[in-house]
Amino acid sequence: MQSIFVLRFRRDPLAVLSLIVIVVLLLISVFGDLITPYAHDLQNADKSLLAPSAEHWMGTDLLGRDLFSRLIYGTRISMAVSLLTGFSALLLGTCYGAISGYVGGRLDNLMMRGVDVLYAIPDLLLIILITVVIGRGITGVFLALSLVGWITVARLIRGEVLRLKENAYVEAARAFGVKDMRILIKHILPNTLGVLIVTLTFRIPSAILAESTLSFIGLGLTPPAASWGSLANEGWKALKFYPHLIVFPSLAIFITMLAFNFLGDGLRDMLDPKQHKG
């Protein structure tokens, strides 16, 4: 079984390449300190706003800080925020959706109406509202993204659980007197694993997008914390004369999003080869 998946995956060069890019990014965010030529917050007034050179691969910013080092540092922040929010949104959404779908009836109706209400507020708007209340900074942004990201996941998992709970093996387990909680955890949720993995690979880029957008419009992370989005925001202010300041962070965001989206597509096709093929 597994080898078929691997084979199918390997036939998708874009997905394989994406996986490699993501692994490299993860390595950079963990071991980034070892490759940065300068400290990310080292200021040098004599070297303000330099263009890219051999000494400073991506140039320097207004305060003379090395952009390459700052970008590596930003990688850590961006990846940490998006991975953590991806997982916590998945956890929250799975619990909510699984309970709603499994219990069904009145409770399901009520829980889904709640989700419908939240659906009437655009994601980013809700995230901004939450950060107004709990404050910005890494924790605030992380909490806000998690509190919004679960909604999509909950809908998806509820649908899966609704479908899976009609299976004969669930009925059999119930006939044996297995407790509901155990049926849900042992028999139903493991079957949603494929959907969960695909969802996660799509939650992460949307978290990256939300966080960087938030930081770009100045409502996200507050200095000294710097993500790709806040670096792009700094570059935006000097767009006309020092485009290198926005080009490199933008490229980092774009490549990462691209990698996660291609990986997600690849995984989805792999787990469900009938769909989306000609």
Place this chain on the structure above:
Amino acid sequence: MLSFIFRRILWAIPVLWIVATLTFLMMHLVPGGPFDREKKLPPEIKANIEAKYHLNKPIITQYGLYLKGLLRGDLGPSYKYLGRTVNDVIADTLPVSIQLGALALLIALTLGLAAGMASGAFAQTPWDKLSMFFATAGISIPNFVLGAFLILVFSHHLKIFPPALWEDARSVVLPAFALALAPAAYIARLTRSSVLEEKHRDYVRTARAKGLPEARILFGHILKNAIAPVVTILGPLAATLVTGSFVIEFIFSVPGMGKFFITAVTNRDYPLIMGVTLVYALLIVVCNLVVDVFYTLIDPRINLG
């Protein structure tokens, strides 16, 4: 049909009420008031201001006053733009945002449907691969990156379009396109998979067996049926355009509601934040309603139950 529409409209009322209550609670949970400045105001002046905006009353009274105002369509005074109400600000900025959004929607639908249909019809050809690569790239490029790129190339280098403001037809091009690209990519992907699904239906085989020319099968049968599922994403699409407008209006200095919302958040202008949120929620609820109604019209199999 009519009772279905009626029930859907009735359901919109509690949704908007909950959104109003939720934002009211959130904005009153925030520590510190909007009139806490760096420089302390004299207590008498502060008391006067608070009395003017009813901030000295218990929160439940404030909530009652707010709801009462909402019923009359009154969103309250702005804390920051003195002498102007939230209604004034929205009346000035909403039309701009609607123009931008409608234009972007038009671009997105044209580009997305055309690319998606062509991709689906010629699946697995180099054209399909290329266009789907661009669609994924379109989803992956944040609109602020796209906006900055467009300004850099078309305003600073080629000097074809102005980088900002909202004055003549030429200044509309870049923001509308920057806002439209991601939705266009979503539509293209969805249309493609919808076309692929329809391609293998029985009625297509029947049409082919009848000896209909391929072009006729494609345009007369497949594409007609493939559009239906695409309609359903117009609701989420409206949400994408709203959040996109925050960024695009910020980048291109478009005097729309998104830009004012961002400023309102920075200024902690709570009534403006609540009012704009409510208007956006109304917009999305209406879009979803229209989609539902439209969908039942074009697909009679949908159960109205």
